[in-house]
Amino acid sequence: MKFSVLGPAGTFADAAAHQYLSTTHQTATIDYHATFEQVYQAVAPDGIGLLPIENQLDGFVMATLQRLQSEAVTIIGETTIPVNFGLAAQADSLSAIKRVYVQFKTEGQCQNLLSSLPNAEIITTSSNMVSVEKLQHGKPGDAAIIPQSQMALNAFPLMRDNVADQLDNFTRFTIFKKIANNPGG
Secondary structure, eight states: OEEEEEOSTTSHHHHHHHHHHHHHTOOOEEEEESSHHHHHHHOOTTOEEEEEEEETTTEEOHHHHHHHHHSSEEEEEEEEEEOOEEEEESSSSGGGOOEEEEEHHHHTTOHHHHHTOTTSEEEEESOHHHHHHHHHTOOTTEEEEEEHHHHTTOOOSEEESOOSSOSSOEEEEEEEEEOOOOTTO
């Protein structure tokens, strides 16, 4: 079975997919996609998909709600995972940060930190892993808010753990499959 999720590996969607498979004792090949539309389109008749539906701090994920409302899908499960973030920077202090890469939903979960950086340009990314890559290939003054799990895998001059506005932050994911067309109407 193919399991279509937002990717790449290392994202919270990836963690949610692995958790779902583990708790349901299913096996599947995880198939990563860059957009909500690509996840939906990739769900084969015998496959399943996973999309984020709601974050405790930043609310519902409208792209998922719109997809679930407008397409022939059925929800077959859900999983909730804890999410937290760290700040990593190619800078020696918060005041030396010029740019912050942050995924669009992550931004709403780290407002306290971002408001403490009034002179930094906020650059929205499509994925937390894109934020990691931008920082890895960035220049002095660049920073990124990244999944806490990525903090141990990277080394930068400035690293702050647990920068989400609330430590008990969770995201709920929905697992769905496409409804087969009914030829009889």
